[in-house]
Each structure stands twice: as C-alpha cells, then as structure tokens.
Amino acid sequence: MDMKRDYYEDIQLLNSKILWFWFIMLIASLATLPFLLPNYHIYMVNYMAINVIVTVGLNILVGYTGQISLGHAGFFAIGAYGTVLLMTNLHFPFLLALVCSALIAAFFGFILGLPALRLEGPYLAIATLGFGMAITQVIGRWQVFGGRMGLEAPDLSLGPFVIDTDRQLYFVIVTIAFLLILAARNMMKTRVGRAFIAIRDSDIAAETMGVNLTLYKTLAFAVSAFYAGVAGGLMAFLLGFINPSSFNFILSIYFLAFVIVGGLGSIFGSIMGAVVMTWLLLTLDKVQELPYLGAVLVSFSERWMNLAGLPNIASIIFGLIIILLVVFEPLGLYGFWIRTKIYWKTWPF
Amino acid sequence: MTNNNLFSVDQLTIKFGGLTAVDRVSFRVEPGSIFSIIGPNGAGKTTIFNCINGLYKPDAGSIIFKGEDIVGQKPHRIARKGIARTFQNIELFSRMTTMENLMLGRHIHMKTNVWTGATFFRRGSKAAQDEIKHRERVEKIIDLLDLQSARNQFVGGLPYGTQKLIELGRALALEPELLLLDEPSAGMNSEEKQDLVFWIKDIQDELGLTILLIEHDMKMVMDISDLILVINFGKPITEGKPEEVQRHPEVLKAYLGEDEVIDQSA
Ligand SMILES: Nc1ncnc2c1ncn2[C@@H]1O[C@H](COP(=O)(O)OP(=O)(O)OP(=O)(O)O)[C@@H](O)[C@H]1O
Numbered sequence: 213m214d215m216k217r218d219y220y221e222d223i224q225l226l227n228s229k230i231l232w233f234w235f236i237m238l239i240a241s242l243a244t245l246p247f248l249l250p251n252y253h254i255y256m257v258n259y260m261a262i263n264v265i266v267t268v269g270l271n272i273l274v275g276y277t278g279q280i281s282l283g284h285a286g287f288f289a290i291g292a293y294g295t296v297l298l299m300t301n302l303h304f305p306f307l308l309a310l311v312c313s314a315l316i317a318a319f320f321g322f323i324l325g326l327p328a329l330r331l332e333g334p335y336l337a338i339a340t341l342g343f344g345m346a347i348t349q350v351i352g353r354w355q356v357f358g359g360r361m362g363l364e365a366p367d368l369s370l371g372p373f374v375i376d377t378d379r380q381l382y383f384v385i386v387t388i389a390f391l392l393i394l395a396a397r398n399m400m401k402t403r404v405g406r407a408f409i410a411i412r413d414s415d416i417a418a419e420t421m422g423v424n425l426t427l428y429k430t431l432a433f434a435v436s437a438f439y440a441g442v443a444g445g446l447m448a449f450l451l452g453f454i455n456p457s458s459f460n461f462i463l464s465i466y467f468l469a470f471v472i473v474g475g476l477g478s479i480f481g482s483i484m485g486a487v488v489m490t491w492l493l494l495t496l497d498k499v500q501e502l503p504y505l506g507a508v509l510v511s512f513s514e515r516w517m518n519l520a521g522l523p524n525i526a527s528i529i530f531g532l533i534i535i536l537l538v539v540f541e542p543l544g545l546y547g548f549w550i551r552t553k554i555y556w557k558t559w560p561f
Numbered sequence: 562m563t564n565n566n567l568f569s570v571d572q573l574t575i576k577f578g579g580l581t582a583v584d585r586v587s588f589r590v591e592p593g594s595i596f597s598i599i600g601p602n603g604a605g606k607t608t609i610f611n612c613i614n615g616l617y618k619p620d621a622g623s624i625i626f627k628g629e630d631i632v633g634q635k636p637h638r639i640a641r642k643g644i645a646r647t648f649q650n651i652e653l654f655s656r657m658t659t660m661e662n663l664m665l666g667r668h669i670h671m672k673t674n675v676w677t678g679a680t681f682f683r684r685g686s687k688a689a690q691d692e693i694k695h696r697e698r699v700e701k702i703i704d705l706l707d708l709q710s711a712r713n714q715f716v717g718g719l720p721y722g723t724q725k726l727i728e729l730g731r732a733l734a735l736e737p738e739l740l741l742l743d744e745p746s747a748g749m750n751s752e753e754k755q756d757l758v759f760w761i762k763d764i765q766d767e768l769g770l771t772i773l774l775i776e777h778d779m780k781m782v783m784d785i786s787d788l789i790l791v792i793n794f795g796k797p798i799t800e801g802k803p804e805e806v807q808r809h810p811e812v813l814k815a816y817l818g819e820d821e822v823i824d825q826s827a
Pocket residue numbers: 577580582600601602603604605606607608609649
C-alpha cells in the first residue's frame with residue numbers, strides 16, 4: 213500500500229512552495245503593471261480582463277458542460293445596463309449594483325436554460341442567438357434604456373475612493389477578474405463542476421448516478437450568465453457610455469471564438485484566448501497604424517475595396533486566425549501551452 | 562407487502578413502435594442475493610435495466626423498490642433511492658480521471674453547492690472538507706478494485722477491462738442497495754473475469770448488496786447467481802436456480818446456435 217496521501221493537496225490552489233512563489237510574483241506584477249504601461253495599454257488590459265471574465269464564464273457552459281450559447285452578448289448587456297440603471301436611478305453603490313445585475317443576468321440565464329433542456333446542438337444555438345438579439349432589440353426600443361442613444365455610465369466610487377482613470381479602474385477590474393477566475397477554478401475542482409463535466413461526457417451516466425440534469429444544465433447557464441453580467445457591468449465603466457450597438461450578436465460570436473481559440477474546457481486557455489484575441493481585435497481596429505503592413509493594407513483597400521474596406525480586412529484576418537488555430541490546434545492555445553510545457557520539462561510544475 | 566421485499570418487477574411491458582421489447586416480465590429479488598437475467602441478443606435485458614433506472618418509461622407494469630413504485634420517476638431520483646448501475650457499452654466520463662469518475666459517484670452524498678464550491682480557500686472550508694471526506698470513501702473503492710495505478714489517469718485512454726472496473730467502482734461509490742450490472746465481463750480476458758467474479762462475490766458479502774446481473778458468460782452466471790431469469794423476445798421463458806435453468810428445454814432451444822454459450826455451459 214502506498215503511503216497515505218493528503219487529499220486536500222489535490223484540490224489546493226497552491227500546493228507547493230514553487231507555486232506560492234509564482235503566485236506572489238503574479239500578484240506583484242499585476243500590481244505594478246499599470247504603473248509601467250502607457251494609458252492606452254492600460255485601457256487594453258482592462259478590456260482584456262473583462263473579456264477574460266466572459267470567456268471563463270462561457271467556457272463553463274460550453275467547454276465544461278457541453279452546451280452552447282450564441283447569446284452571451286445579451287447577458288453582457290443585461291449586466292451593463294443593469295449596473296448603470298441601478299446606480300443612476302436607485303442610487304445603489306457600485307458593487308451592489310454590479311452583483312445585483314449579474315444576478316439578474318443569471319436569472320435570465322436560468323430562464324434561457326429551461327428550453328435548453330429540450331434543445332441540442334444547432335437548435336440550442338439558434339434559440340440562444342434569438343435571445344441575444346431580442347435583448348438588444350428590447351434595449352434599443354425602450355426609453356428607460358436610453359433607446360438608440362444609449363446611457364452614460366455614472367461616476368464611480370468605491371467607498372472613499374473615486375475611480376475616474378483607466379489606471380484606477382484597472383485595479384477594480386483586474387481584482388474582480390482574478391477572484392472570478394479563482395472561483396471558476398474552485399468550482400470545477402469540486403462537486404458542482406464535476407457534475408457539469410459529467411453531463412458533457414455522458415449525460416445518461418450522469419443522471420443515473422444522481423445528477424439532476426434539469427438543475428445542473430440550467431445552473432450552468434445561470435453561472436455562465438452571471439460571469440457575463442459582471443463583465444458587462446465593468447464594461448459600462450470602461451467605455452463610459454453604452455448603447456445597443458455595443459452588444460450586437462457579433463459580440464456573442466466573438467465570445468465563443470475566444471473560448472474556442474483558448475481551448476474548450478480549460479480556464480487557463482480561456483484567459484489566453486481572451487487576452488490574445490482582445491489584443492488582436494483592438495490592434496486590427498487600428499490596422500492602418502501598423503508599421504509597413506498598415507500601409508500595404510491601406511493601399512490594397514483603396515485600390516480594391518469600397519469605402520468600408522479597411523475594417524473588413526480586420527474581420528478577414530480575425531476569421532483567418534480562428535480558422536488556422538482551430539485546424540492546426542483543436543485544443544486551442546491551451547494545446548500549445550501543454551506542448552510547450554512538455555517541451556520545457558524543467559518548467560516548475 | 563412483506564418486509565424483505567427489496568425489489569420486484571411486476572408485469573413490466575414496454576413497446577417501441579410495433580416491437581414489444583419487454584413483454585409482461587415479472588420477478589422478485591431477495592435482499593442480498595444475485596439475480597441474473599439471461600437471454601439471446603435483443604431479448605430485452607438492457608431495456609429492463611433502462612426501465613428500472615428511469616431512462617425509459619414502461620408502458621405497463623410496476624417496479625417496486627423498498628415498497629414504492631418507482632415507475633415514472635426521474636433517473637436521478639431513482640439513483641438517490643439507492644439503485645446504481647453499469648452500462649453494457651461503457652458510459653464513463655472519459656475526460657475525467659478515474660478518481661474524478663468515482664467522486665462523481667459520491668455526488669448524491671456530497672453537499673457542496675455553487676457558492677461553497679467556488680469560495681473554498683483553505684483546508685477547513687466546507688467544500689474542502691466535503692472533498693476530503695468523500696475522497697476517503699473513494700480511495701477505499703480504489704483499493705478494493707486495485708485501481709491505484711489508474712487513479713489519476715484519464716479514463717478514456719485506459720484498457721477496456723479497466724474501464725469496466727471503473728464503472729463498477731463508480732456504481733459502488735454511490736453506495737447503492739441494488740446494483741445493476743449490464744454484462745460486466747464483456748471484453749475481459751479470462752483472468753480479469755476470474756477477478757471480477759471474486760469481486761462481485763466480495764462486494765455482495767461485505768456490503769450486503771443486492772445484485773441484478775445481465776451476463777452472456779454462462780460459466781460466470783451459473784457460478785454466482787442465486788436465481789436466473791431467462792427471457793427471449795421480451796418474454797419470460799423460465800426462472801429458477803442455475804441447475805434448474807440449465808436443464809430447461811426451452812433455454813437450450815433459445816440458445817441453440819449460440820455455440821459459444823452452449824460450450825461454456827456444458
Ligand atoms: N430506444 C429504443 N428504441 C427502439 N428500439 C429499442 C430501443 N431500445 C431497445 N430497443 C429494441 O429492443 C430490443 C431489446 O433490446 P435490448 O438492448 O434490451 O436487448 P438485450 O437483451 O440487452 O440484447 P444484448 O444482449 O444484445 O445486449 C431490441 O430489439 C432493440 O432493438
């Protein structure tokens with residue numbers, strides 16, 4: 213018989229000194245990062261962190277539970293509008309408004325999860341797509357939501373701290389993202405996460421082992437929507453201004469792309485996916501500013517494309533990268549990471 | 562209803578379109594015994610199991626477990642009442658490790674919810690305590706079935722025989738009172754089969770389990786069953802002790818052509 217093992221070690225986040233070391237290094241670098249970066253880059257990191265939150269949440273639904281959602285922009289919008297409205301109209305403090313609107317998003321997730329019990333694959337995809345589009349439509353037409361004109365984010369303060377620069381916002385967003393990543397990781401290591409994964413791998417076996425499919429499938433939707441809601445609430449403050457077009461269905465597709473590029477069923481992959489793809493999106497937005505390549509693309513666009521030319525190049529490049537990644541590494545960036553880790557055997561893991 | 566009626570099936574019938582897959586099947590299983598269902602391919606054996614744990618809803622008949630008719634209840638409810646099973650075509654969680662598969666078997670006994678699960682941060686936290694406590698039970702099963710070497714491996718890549726055992730382990734982790742085994746020895750070599758017979762007897766003795774077994778290996782069936790029910794085309798043919806069933810003319814007839822079976826039972 214092998215020696216008695218410490219079972220806690222297996223679910224512990226930091227079960228060795230080396231991991232503690234890296235963990236502290238990580239926190240230290242996250243804390244100093246905003247003082248080293250120029251303002252635009254802080255804005256970008258904030259954007260990344262918000263997308264990380266959505267992607268991790270969406271991965272719980274798609275990668276871990278094996279369901280699909282093409283409507284996450286809807287939950288994202290609920291979070292954004294909810295937070296802004298609760299703060300401006302009901303004068304909720306920021307964190308309370310954020311949590312409440314994320315819970316509202318979770319509730320909508322739960323509702324959307326109910327038909328998901330009977331729908332699979334493409335049918336579920338269409339149902340969720342319809343949900344996301346409906347949310348944008350409702351928001352765009354309803355006066356409380358500011359209609360097409362949108363809403364302005366109120367002033368933000370946390371207790372005595374007034375938060376009005378991207379650098380200050382960084383600490384709020386990154387802290388929340390950090391906590392939500394840990395929460396997701398913990399959840400997946402314990403009973404609820406196991407039930408999610410079990411449903412993905414064999415729903416028949418899961419239910420005959422006592423997993424309530426109805427409960428856990430809707431729960432996965434709710435949890436996932438909660439993450440999107442929190443992210444949306446933060447996004448309102450990063451953008452300073454929200455309108456329905458910030459939440460169109462292309463955004464839902466992007467979220468899904470982040471998950472798949474990062475790697476299904478991997479939290480670390482989700483982080484990589486969201487970070488890399490956000491960087492790409494924001495960079496492609498300003499594709500004309502790239503050295504050398506920018507000029508080439510501009511002249512190509514002027515010669516061969518209509519007035520809307522250049523942004524189209526951005527989408528084409530984005531699409532190409534997704535296709536290439538998925539074709540050559542179906543496990544996404546996480547797959548690359550695993551291979552690199554195996555290559556660098558000495559890496560302390 | 563007598564006290565020792567743990568499990569009985571009465572006039573169970575289910576149709577798929579024009580096909581009556583199970584046709585008025587009745588039997589009763591004594592607590593602590595091994596009751597086997599045999600019959601040729603397509604006889605309706607697996608379908609009976611699927612009715613018992615709620616995957617199929619029978620068209621008629623009743624299934625009484627601990628004095629209660631469980632027909633029409635959801636599979637997860639039936640699991641909670643104490644019925645676990647293994648599958649003919651392995652239904653493991655392939656991208657989980659052996660340990661995680663068995664831990665899922667503890668699902669109904671564990672208490673962690675979304676909140677406590679997401680927020681544990683130290684050994685004393687509720688979710689961590691829950692994990693540790695149930696991990697101990699799971700380790701016992703791993704020891705019992707000699708699965709130590711597979712503990713932290715993803716089950717998808719393990720040999721077929723090992724996967725079958727893990728399924729058995731997962732079912733045991735649920736601590737059922739009634740265990741349904743659908744062809745547990747399929748795909749095992751003779752050595753593995755011997756171990757399996759040993760384990761099944763062991764489990765039955767030590768845990769006082771009642772076992773419902775579907776099995777094509779006649780030697781094994783005759784060896785470990787207390788009672789055997791023979792069905793063909795969904796209909797019961799005969800029921801009795803292994804010696805009785807073996808001699809039954811209709812059983813010989815029903816199995817005619819299945820050379821392998823006859824060889825082994827001879
Ligand atoms: N969901 C279903 N829909 C339609 N027909 C089904 C279904 N499930 C089982 N059947 C049919 O019911 C009959 C009995 O099948 P079952 O799987 O119970 O046989 P079995 O006795 O387990 O056979 P085997 O020894 O091959 O496992 C078969 O004819 C099968 O095709």
